[in-house]
Amino acid sequence: MYNIIFTKQGGNTMLIDFIPENFIKVTKSVKDFKEAVREAGEILLSNGIIEEVYIEKMIEVAETQKYIVIAPHIAMPHARPEDGVIKNGMSMLYIKEGVDFGHSEHDPVKVVFALAGKDHDSHLELLSNLCEVLDDDDFVKRLLNIKNKEQIIKLLSK
Numbered sequence: 001m002y003n004i005i006f007t008k009q010g011g012n013t014m015l016i017d018f019i020p021e022n023f024i025k026v027t028k029s030v031k032d033f034k035e036a037v038r039e040a041g042e043i044l045l046s047n048g049i050i051e052e053v054y055i056e057k058m059i060e061v062a063e064t065q066k067y068i069v070i071a072p073h074i075a076m077p078h079a080r081p082e083d084g085v086i087k088n089g090m091s092m093l094y095i096k097e098g099v100d101f102g103h104s105e106h107d108p109v110k111v112v113f114a115l116a117g118k119d120h121d122s123h124l125e126l127l128s129n130l131c132e133v134l135d136d137d138d139f140v141k142r143l144l145n146i147k148n149k150e151q152i153i154k155l156l157s158k
Contacts, residue, residue: 019090019091019092019156020047021149021153022043022047023043023044023047023089023090023091023092024043024091024092024094024149024152024153024156025039025040025043025091025092025093025094025149026093026094026096026146026148026149026152027039027093027094027095027096028095028096028097029095029096029097029099030095030099032099032100033062033075033099033100033101033102033109034059034062034063035099036075036093036095036099036101036109036112037055037058037059037062037075037077037112037114038055038059039093039112040077040091040092040093040112040113040114041054041055041058041077041091041114042055043091043093043114044089044090044091044114044116047089047091048086048087049085049086049087049088049089049091049116050084050085050086050089050116051084051085051086052084053083053084054079054083054084054085054116057079057080057083057084058077058078058079058114059077060079061077061078061079062075062077062101066102066103068101069101069103069106069107069109070131070134071106071134071140072105072106073098073106073107073108073109073110073111073144074106074109074110074111074112074113074134074140074143075101075109075111075112075113076112076113076114076115076127076130077112077113077114077115078114078115078116078117078123078127080123081116081117081118081119081120081122081123085116085117085118085123086116086118087116087118088116088117088118088122088126089116090113090114090115090116090126090130091113091114092111092112092113092114092152093111093112093114094110094111094112094146094149094152095109095110095111095112096110098110110144111143111144113130115127115130139155142155143155
């Protein structure tokens with residue numbers, strides 16, 4: 001069972017166990033945002049979180065909805081629970097060179113969190129919790145300056 005666990009500590013949301021290590025991938029580059037979404041989605045697919053159709057649905061949403069890029073250099077592709085979610089999960093793809101998602105203010109995207117919520121409530125809870133964590137400017141600054149997977153794991157374990 002893969003859980004995304006958040007806790008409040010001193011009024012701030014801190015990560016205890018955010019994303020399992022095998023749900024994190026670091027790559028030098030991707031050719032476009034579709035490949036970025038596909039790679040992040042394939043992590044979920046290979047771990048039994050989603051069906052393959054969910055990846056295509058995430059790409060469709062990313063093509064038409066600018067809200068997928070939620071902050072400078074950070075995207076959170078997702079689709080609807082009924083589009084092939086088996087169970088809750090989230091993956092992280094870190095793209096060292098970044099990739100354009102077509103968002104004039106927040107490109108290039110370096111961090112892609114692919115989100116899969118098995119129902120509407122858990123989907124919204126995952127979205128809300130991730131956004132709360134990403135509201136920590138210090139965390140985001142450190143996240144965007146990561147060099148390797150080990151540094152990501154260390155950061156997400158704090």
